Amino acid sequence: MEKSKYKRDWSKYDENVITRYKLMFPFYVFEHWWDLLAEENRNARTKYKAPKEFNEFLAFLHIFLPYRAIEGVLRALEQLKIIPTSLDYSTIWERVRNMNITFPETSDELEVIADATGISTNTGGQYIVAKWGKTRDSKFLKIEIVMDNNEFNVINAEVTSNEVESAVKTVKDLQDKGKKVKKFYEDKTYDANEVYKTGVEVVVPPKKNASTKRHLARRKAVREFRKLGYDRWREEKGYGVRWRVESLFSAVKRTFGESVRQVLLGK
Template identity: 30%
Template sequence: MNKSKNGRPYRYPETFIQFCGLTYSFLHLPYRQLEGFLQASSGFVPGLRSADYTTLWQRNSNLELNIPIPDNDVVVAVASTCMKVTSRGDWMREKHGVERKGWIKVHVAVDVETRRPIAFEITDERTTDQEMVEPLLDDVKVKDALMDGAYDKEDAFKFMKGKGVEMPGIKIRKNAIVKAGTQRAEKQRKELGSLKDMRLKNAFEDFKSLCDKTKPARFLDF
């Protein structure tokens, strides 16, 4: 764990920090309470040493997340959601004149069959959805892709065609101008549209619910 590391070596292995990160997220424990939780647990687990809250924060903030990519071709749902950088409400802004800190934007690709996330990227609110299609799906074997109208851009269709998906399930915008010779493809998309929209929403619902429940009071600044 200290290979190629500059400065003071780590005292706690990566697996221990991962355990602390899961405890922090799912039990909603601030870092000081997490330190106390580990101290109490050390009496029941031989060899368990509690880390101080500063170490927990620093290591957890730099924890690398390795999401396994499926080996087989999958149907993916791609979507994004925005979350506030802080959990303070509108009352704070109204009474104290605090400017809004902006939003973070979470872009996610989810396996429709298993509903497991297979890739995600975090950007600021100015990044468009279609910009993130290639970073999300570049290493994924895609059989089909379900996306809403925000991805109805030429670059997204070109990328999906390069992945071998001739007619991805991208919802066509109402004001889109369809080129000659593509009416049949448009009709097929409309026929599948309702079903694909529902599968997209269902696949993304679980991930968004998890993000809303585990987002800390203060998130990353961009």
């Protein structure tokens, strides 16, 4: 087997990994604590002890720790004078449970990329797989992400049983807000009439058995794909930009693993 000529710059790679995790934690809240808190308490009837941005840090801790453990961590951070005050169990629970997750506002004109991936709901380990096989009690959550191709921001992320339906809904929601969606990049899963009915330029490789007797735009797209062939079609349409959302999935799975675990809100 021929040895690959590619040589990874490990120093650069290691630095990128370090930077990734540095940016992942919302450390900025510690540096700007009082400014953020003053802004939150400006028109509040009840004065808060910690800014709402601190909730992101609490939620991240809760991926790995129960609420009682987080309370202990906050007490230690207060003693070390990293934060000015700790929070009790009830406050931590309330803040994490009622977090309002929002996505950045999109520009007036944009191109979007959609993709979905499966996340396992069990972590049986190699012994279970070897004894019972991969398909025994194998269950997955399907996660779909719609991303802004220009800004690299996530527009929508949700658990879905029908990625075509949820992606179309996201596009229509953007259009209802007055946004102009110029292109929609997707894989073969999204080769459906519903996608073409949005009126957006759809960049999707058609399925092998794709019919040319249905929606006019889809009919035209199928014929164009067959005429150009995959390689030329891919280059002319810029289909390669889908690596961005695939890279996002890869980064998430490398960081948190390829399975989910149950987190009890009341614990």
